[in-house]
Each structure stands twice: as structure tokens, then as C-alpha cells.
Amino acid sequence: MADLSVRFCGVKSPNPFWLASAPPTDKAYNVVRAYKAGWGGVVWKTLGEDGPPIVNVSGPRYGAIHSQDRRVFGFNNIELITDRPLEVNLREIKEVKRDWPDRALIVSLMVPCTEESWKAILKRVEETEADGIELNFGCPHGMSERGMGAAVGQVPEYVEMVTRWCKQHSRMPVIVKLTPNISDIRKPAEAAKRGGADAVSLINTINSVMGVDLDTLTPWPSTDGMATHGGYCGPAVKPIAMNMVSEIARNPETHGLPISAIGGIETWKDAAEFMTLGAGTVQVCTAAMTYGFKIVQEMITGLSDWMDAKGYASADDFVGAAVPKLTDWQHLNLDYAVKAKIDQDLCIQCGRCHIACEDTSHQAIMKEKDGQRHFEVMEEECVGCNLCAVVCPVDQCITMEPLQAGAIDKRTGLPVGGHRTWLEHPNNPMAQNPRGPAVLEPAE
Amino acid sequence: MSALPDIRSGRLTPEELAENFADLHHPLDRFEARVAAERCLFCYEAPCVTACPTSIDIPLFVRQIATGNPLGAARTILDSNIMGGMCARVCPTETLCEEACVREAAEGKPVEIGLLQRFATDSLFATGRQLFRRGAPTGRHVAVVGAGPAGLACAHRLAVLGHEVTVYEARDKAGGLNEYGIAAYKATGGFAAAEVDYILGVGGITVETGKRLGRDFTLAELTDRFDAVFLGLGLGGVNALGLGDDLAGVEDAVATIAELRQTDNLATLPIGRRVVVIGGGMTAIDIASQAKRLGAEEVTIVYRRGPEQMNASDYEQMVAQTDGVLIRHWLRPARLMATDGRLAGIAFDYVEERDGRLVGTGESLEIACDQLFRAIGQTFLAGDLGAGLIAMEGGRIKVDAERRTSLGAVWAGGDCVAGGEDLTVAAVEDGKQAAISIDRALKAGMARVA
Ligand SMILES: Cc1cc2nc3c(=O)[nH]c(=O)nc-3n(C[C@H](O)[C@H](O)[C@H](O)COP(=O)(O)OP(=O)(O)OC[C@H]3O[C@@H](n4cnc5c(N)ncnc54)[C@H](O)[C@@H]3O)c2cc1C
Ligand SMILES: Cc1cc2nc3c(=O)[nH]c(=O)nc-3n(C[C@H](O)[C@H](O)[C@H](O)COP(=O)(O)O)c2cc1C
Ligand code: SF4
Ligand code: SF4
Ligand code: SF4
Numbered sequence: 105m106a107d108l109s110v111r112f113c114g115v116k117s118p119n120p121f122w123l124a125s126a127p128p129t130d131k132a133y134n135v136v137r138a139y140k141a142g143w144g145g146v147v148w149k150t151l152g153e154d155g156p157p158i159v160n161v162s163g164p165r166y167g168a169i170h171s172q173d174r175r176v177f178g179f180n181n182i183e184l185i186t187d188r189p190l191e192v193n194l195r196e197i198k199e200v201k202r203d204w205p206d207r208a209l210i211v212s213l214m215v216p217c218t219e220e221s222w223k224a225i226l227k228r229v230e231e232t233e234a235d236g237i238e239l240n241f242g243c244p245h246g247m248s249e250r251g252m253g254a255a256v257g258q259v260p261e262y263v264e265m266v267t268r269w270c271k272q273h274s275r276m277p278v279i280v281k282l283t284p285n286i287s288d289i290r291k292p293a294e295a296a297k298r299g300g301a302d303a304v305s306l307i308n309t310i311n312s313v314m315g316v317d318l319d320t321l322t323p324w325p326s327t328d329g330m331a332t333h334g335g336y337c338g339p340a341v342k343p344i345a346m347n348m349v350s351e352i353a354r355n356p357e358t359h360g361l362p363i364s365a366i367g368g369i370e371t372w373k374d375a376a377e378f379m380t381l382g383a384g385t386v387q388v389c390t391a392a393m394t395y396g397f398k399i400v401q402e403m404i405t406g407l408s409d410w411m412d413a414k415g416y417a418s419a420d421d422f423v424g425a426a427v428p429k430l431t432d433w434q435h436l437n438l439d440y441a442v443k444a445k446i447d448q449d450l451c452i453q454c455g456r457c458h459i460a461c462e463d464t465s466h467q468a469i470m471k472e473k474d475g476q477r478h479f480e481v482m483e484e485e486c487v488g489c490n491l492c493a494v495v496c497p498v499d500q501c502i503t504m505e506p507l508q509a510g511a512i513d514k515r516t517g518l519p520v521g522g523h524r525t526w527l528e529h530p531n532n533p534m535a536q537n538p539r540g541p542a543v544l545e546p547a548e
Numbered sequence: 549m550s551a552l553p554d555i556r557s558g559r560l561t562p563e564e565l566a567e568n569f570a571d572l573h574h575p576l577d578r579f580e581a582r583v584a585a586e587r588c589l590f591c592y593e594a595p596c597v598t599a600c601p602t603s604i605d606i607p608l609f610v611r612q613i614a615t616g617n618p619l620g621a622a623r624t625i626l627d628s629n630i631m632g633g634m635c636a637r638v639c640p641t642e643t644l645c646e647e648a649c650v651r652e653a654a655e656g657k658p659v660e661i662g663l664l665q666r667f668a669t670d671s672l673f674a675t676g677r678q679l680f681r682r683g684a685p686t687g688r689h690v691a692v693v694g695a696g697p698a699g700l701a702c703a704h705r706l707a708v709l710g711h712e713v714t715v716y717e718a719r720d721k722a723g724g725l726n727e728y729g730i731a732a733y734k735a736t737g738g739f740a741a742a743e744v745d746y747i748l749g750v751g752g753i754t755v756e757t758g759k760r761l762g763r764d765f766t767l768a769e770l771t772d773r774f775d776a777v778f779l780g781l782g783l784g785g786v787n788a789l790g791l792g793d794d795l796a797g798v799e800d801a802v803a804t805i806a807e808l809r810q811t812d813n814l815a816t817l818p819i820g821r822r823v824v825v826i827g828g829g830m831t832a833i834d835i836a837s838q839a840k841r842l843g844a845e846e847v848t849i850v851y852r853r854g855p856e857q858m859n860a861s862d863y864e865q866m867v868a869q870t871d872g873v874l875i876r877h878w879l880r881p882a883r884l885m886a887t888d889g890r891l892a893g894i895a896f897d898y899v900e901e902r903d904g905r906l907v908g909t910g911e912s913l914e915i916a917c918d919q920l921f922r923a924i925g926q927t928f929l930a931g932d933l934g935a936g937l938i939a940m941e942g943g944r945i946k947v948d949a950e951r952r953t954s955l956g957a958v959w960a961g962g963d964c965v966a967g968g969e970d971l972t973v974a975a976v977e978d979g980k981q982a983a984i985s986i987d988r989a990l991k992a993g994m995a996r997v998a
Contacts, residue, residue: 173583173586452650452654453595454589455594456589456590458592477593477595
């Protein structure tokens, strides 16, 4: 049996599955239920500074994108940080940590951007004996209008400054939670590292307007006839989060900085993928809010069975393993070629591959042969783009078959099997040492 | 044959009857419809469309349902098939669009096109909105004979194209077999009549009921008075067993079904305790199922060939069998048995097929019964047309691809023409195609006059 336990910037956790700072971790009641269900750790719902409690809207605070059968694909919220008194949260955190010493408990924080405010809250959190803190530099709505959350996360200098204060005024590990609402995610990550962060976590939610009610012409979710943008999360954001996580993992400046991955994680597979891209732990919010805490049982067993099947003894064996295989476009091999191939036994003749290629790609799939409905790829036209395989409703019906080394690509007339990237390609006017034949304009 | 014939009404309570004759299919609600619609792959040159005799753009209307636009879906349907509502109820989809659906090939579970079509059309009818308007009047006047699916579809398309239409119908009500023939549990709640009203709502169509071609007027009178004539006469006759069919207890299935469709109290209909149905088509299935649902104890369909040769689809057969009907094969009626001048049973010869012909095996079987229904095919009553005026083929009217008969200015379609499928949807297509052809001919004529 694989060992699922992890040590993440010094914090021990029986498995890499944490609940992200959000409603599932709002209070002791939820967190204890989560631990009972098997979650390895939680990041407590973000605490603010002492004073009058936060006020949330009492209208709908969530919106969702559903499939026809009402599966939640994308989720959005306009909730603020915790609206419970600081005192109560701190007391509960202390009790929960005392009762569940083997689980990770991180406290998420967001206070105004002054050293005094941070100093004050750090001291009080330290007394709870929580394992660490996460700096919420990501909340994209409401709090950011007050100069906190994403308003900090979008300015690398602020990220660095606040991180440094936290390291100076506390002995706890500091995880910096990044906002995706920024054009280059590497910048705030680098800033966090400069400020002394022990880890980064990402992504927080993405600015979003979920839709417009076409009867009232009001965007939704709306409160008393007015709407505001919210934060987008759930399965739909996973690819965006994976890109950002891997950008940080392969950036030489931040390579090796522990990452807690967040964004659209629903299953063990999602988690494993993020981990191969460099994440030491994963955090989940929407999936728990959709299905409840029990999903962690599927995640634990799935990850464990996969690790057993692959012979991985612990997470160290695969965390970051896919990072070296991610590169820039210019390093991809342009002499490699695949052709789409349709398995005629599996084909149900829906014609979607044909119309997709015909209308929007390379006119490479015939729709008729000998007067019969028939779909077949014409290799002379196929650029190997994969669109047909994407739209085919039958799994494995269209496969992309690599051409063997030495074979001639019937489309370009050039031999395949070499290895030239854009940097060596004769069609690249900037190439230093171009070699081999150029790609010519099609004859017609 | 000792048992006494037992044919009587009121075998079941009103509640039982109401349940037995309720809608065969549970209609989809909004959520179910959207989930069902989501399964459609939006195929290119979709096979389901090719399989639909009226070529409804199925992927388009299903997508319109999926995106929350059922009225748009209904417009897509009715543009191709003005009886899309009835067809959604009565089409043997398992041998038409749903058989061709690629998801049938893929996983044996087609997109539920029929139910989705019903959802869309029901949504429209519930709003009471009329989607069609009569076209600008052309001044041309067309006579349609027969207010069944073929005649009404033709009349509707002609009206949309601006021609004035008079429909002559022999019966008291319009609708043809939609009103008098389709099984009661397929067209509940007075749907047939409501659909006729919707069709006539386009305007420009006058229906004269109780007017019969061949009795009240002749074809020559029509061709004289009108610019064009469409014949949608259906099949007025039924085949006889030729075994002394006038014996008490021997009935014609089509006539009995018509009675059943027209009664406002099913409990008044007499039905036998033990019923035998002779035939292998939709009519045989329908009378058998409805006999069972009226309270007959034992119902047996006897067909002279095997299950594969039955005209009724597998699904239709299954409906009957689920109702408790026994289907027997390879038995040819030989002799009726009578007691006191009433039917008491029927004797069959076992047959087998040799070189395409049925030959007796020498064995026989007797089935005791109180009531026997003939459902061995309908025939066209050509006499109404007047002798020798129109070319026939196999006992029905011969038409070309545009549904033109051999007689100038006369078109025909539906069950009364040769080579058809004897389905509601096929009759609708005939009417539509004939209207398009008539329109083309009339407009060409108008151009010449101008
Ligand atoms: C019992 C039964 C069940 C069926 N079930 C199904 C089913 O489930 N699904 C399906 O698709 N099909 C079914 N069919 C077949 C379908 O009903 C017919 O194919 C369809 O109705 C043919 O339409 P039509 O307009 O050609 O003829 P009809 O519907 O027969 O209409 C012809 C009309 O013309 C009138 N008429 C006839 N002669 C004259 C005259 N001389 N002058 C004036 N008017 C005249 C008749 O009164 C009638 O109203 C069934 C048929 C039967 C008998
Ligand atoms: C209702 C809701 C409230 C949230 N509140 C917080 C918060 O207080 N602090 C925080 O750091 N992130 C908050 N988040 C963001 C989540 O922690 C997480 O980063 C994001 O939802 C992406 O993960 P997911 O795709 O698994 O939901 C919230 C998310 C949701 C849906
Ligand atoms: S891979 Fe692209 S170009 Fe080739 S057949 Fe498929 S869609 Fe067309
Ligand atoms: S998309 Fe797939 S199933 Fe459909 S026709 Fe093409 S190969 Fe066949
Ligand atoms: S064949 Fe089936 S899946 Fe394809 S368009 Fe028709 S209903 Fe949809």
C-alpha cells in the first residue's frame, strides 16, 4: 500500500487532500466533519481583523454553469471572508487543532495592508497552535474594493512586503495564496519567494459574470436587481489553474518552491495531475460544496490504487514528474507528424468529424465512398490537428497515428522522423543554424 | 365446443377502463426533455432525417429543445410535417428515425426523437399560438377529397401557399384514421380533433363533412369546378376471410376500432370473453390490445406467417404481449365453428413456407372463442372514382414522384395510392409533396395566363 502522507513546508498531513479556505472550512462543525470524512487538512475560512463582523449579502451569493443534467461545471461566488467574530474562530481553531493533532490546520488571513494589522493578528493566530497561515491575496470581489485580497495579490511589491512582515512577526510557515486575475502569474510568485514565503497556493477564483437573465436583463447572481462580478471556480477553471501551477514549477526563479494546487479539483485524477505538475498538496472547494465531504474517500482510494499500480511508494516519487515535459512552443519537434485514423468498426457515422474538418479545419475527411455514407481521413490533407478526435462521440474511434521515421508525409511531401524545432527550421527567418528542407506553399 | 358465446359490455370498472386507455407514453417534462435532447449528437446529414418520411430537421429541433426554445423546435417540426403532433404519438419510430439514429447503432439506445417531438409540439399547442398564416390569395381554388392526414396536409400547405381549398369529407368529422382508427391510448384527450382545428386555423380552408365523392358528386364535376383536385381517400374497404364472415360474433377490426374511438363511454362496448384476431399488422395489434384493455380474458392474434413477416413492428408486438395478448404464427384460418348460429371457435391449418408459398402441413388446431376480429388488410374502393378514369396499380391509384395521377389536374396521396407505406407520416408527406406540385403547376399556369 502506497504511503499517502505528505510533509508540506514542514506541515505533516496524512494525505495531500486539503479543503480550501471557503465555506467548507468556515467553523469547527464543518472542519470536524471533514476530518471525520478523511480530509488530510483544511485551510480555515479567511479571518479578518478584529472589529464589527463582515456583512454578506442576503441575496444569492452563488451562481453556476450547469450541464443539461444539472452537473455543476463552473461555480461562482460573491461571498466575503468569514462573517463570524474573530474571537470565536480563534477559540474553535485552538480546540480543533487540540482534538485533531495529526491533521493539517492552516489559517487563512486577510487584514488591511499595514504592518500593525498583520502583527496583531499573527500573534493571536500563533496562540491557537495552528500549523501555518495562508495569506489570502486572491479574493477578487468586495474585499479587493477595500484594498485587500486581489488588490494586494495583483501588485508583486505588496505581496513581497506583506509576506516579509508575516515571516518577521511569526514563526509559522507562510503560504501565499495567489490570484489568477493577473497577466503573469510568475511575478507575484517570485515576489512571495523574495518575501520569504514557505509556499504558494493557487489559484483563487477568477473574475466572472455568470450570465444575464434574459427576462429581466439583469446579470446574475443578482441582489435586489443589481449584480456584481464574482469569483469563478470549479471544474471549468482546472486547465487555467494547471497552467499557472506549472508556470511557477518550471520558472527557474521559483522552481522548488512548494505549491499547494487549487482550482477545479474533483477527483483523484485531478489531484494526481496537479501533483505531477509540481503540487505537494491539493486544495478543494467547489467539489466539496457540490457533493459533500465524502468525495475524499474516492480521492484517497483512487490515488493510492494508482500509486500502487505505478509502483510509487510515496508522493515524492511523482510530484513534479511531468514538469520537465512542459516546454515552450519553440522547442516542439516540427518533424514529427501524426495522421488521424478512423476505426471503421467503432464509427457510428454521425458525421461530426467530417463537418468539423470540412467547415473549420482542413477538408481532410470524406463523407462518402462508393455512394455510401462513409467517413475516412485523406492523409494528403490531414494536418494531424486532432479536431476530429476531439469531436468524435465514440471513445478511441479516431486515433492520432504517428508516421514512422523515414515515411513521407503525404501532405507536405517531406520525410518525417527528424528532429527540428522552430529554432532550427529553415522557414524561421531568425533561425541561427537552419537545416533540412523548408515547408513550401501548397501547390494550388 | 361446449362453451356458450360470451360477448358483453362493462367487463371492467370505469376506473380500470380509464387507466387502460390512458396515454401509452408518459410525456417528457421539461427537465427530462432537456436531458434527452442533450444526447443528440447533432449529426451531419443526419441519418434520422433521411429516415423520416417528412424529413424533419431532427438535429435542429432537438438542439432547440436543449437550448430552451421548444416553440422554435415546434416550428422546425411543423414546417416539415404539419401533423408533427400526431406523428410524435403514432409513428413507429423504432422502424423510422430512431432506428436510423446513430446512437441506436452505438449503444442500442436511440435519442428519444418521438417523445422529444411530442414535447415540442405539446409545448406549442399549450400556448395556443398559431404559427402559420394563409399566403396572399392566388385566386386559385383546389378541391381536396378526404380529410385524413394526406388531405389535411395537402390543404394546409396549399393554404400557406395562398390557394383557396375546399375539403370534401364523407364522414361526420375530419381527421381520417387519426380520428377513427389510431389506437385510443395513442391519441388521448381529443388530440386528433384539436390538431385538425390547429391545421384549419391557418385560414382559407373550408371543410364540408358528409360529402362523399361518387355519391354526392363526381370527379368530373370537381375537375370542372376547381383548378386542381387532390384525392386522399384512404382505404375504405376491408378484406374478408371468405369463411362465412357474416356469422354473428365475427367482426371487422377497423369498424370496431372506429366505434371505440367515437364512444364517450367505453363501458358500453361489448367485447368477447375469449377473442381471436386474424392478421399481422398494426390493426391486428391494436384491436387485440384494445380488446384486452376492454376486459377480454383471453386474446390471441393468429398470423399465417412468422414473426419476421409481421407488418407490426417488434415494439408494437411487445406492447400487445405486455398487455397479455398471445401471438401465434404459421396458422391459416380454415373454418369457422358455430353454435346456435353464433361463432363458437375457429379451426386453423398449420402451414409452412415452401418456395415462397404457404402449404398446409396436414396438422390442424381449433381455438374456441366468443368473438373474432378480421384484420387482414384494407382495400381501396376504386368505385368512388368512376370507372376507368384514372390509372391504377395493384388496386390503388398510380402516381408519379410528385403524386400526379394519370388524369390531368388530379393528384393523390396517402393510403389510397400505390407503393405507399400505410403510415400517417407517409400520408402527410404525400399531401405536402402534392401541394408543392400543385402550386408549381398552378403558378406556371398563372404565368402563362399573365
Ligand atoms: C387500426 C389502424 C391503426 C393504425 N395505427 C397507425 C399507427 O399507429 N401509426 C401510423 O403511422 N399509422 C397507423 N395506421 C395507418 C394510418 O392511419 C394511415 O396510414 C393514415 O391515416 C392514412 O391517411 P390517409 O389520409 O391516406 O387516409 P385516411 O386516414 O383513411 O383518411 C381518408 C379520409 O377520406 C375519407 N374518404 C374516403 N373516401 C371518400 C370519398 N369517396 N369522399 C369523401 N371522403 C372520403 C375518409 O372518410 C377519411 O376521412 C393505422 C391504421 C389503422 C387502420
Ligand atoms: C463560496 C466561496 C467562498 C470562498 N471564500 C474564500 C475565502 O474566504 N478565502 C480564500 O482564500 N478563498 C476563498 N474561496 C476560494 C477557494 O478557496 C478556492 O481557491 C477556489 O474556489 C478554487 O477552488 P475550487 O475550484 O476547488 O473551488 C472561496 C470560494 C468559494 C466558492
Ligand atoms: S486531424 Fe485535423 S486535419 Fe486531420 S482529419 Fe482530423 S480534423 Fe482534419
Ligand atoms: S465523429 Fe467518430 S463516430 Fe462520428 S463519423 Fe466521425 S469517426 Fe465516425
Ligand atoms: S441520428 Fe440521433 S444523434 Fe444523430 S442527429 Fe439524429 S437524433 Fe441526433
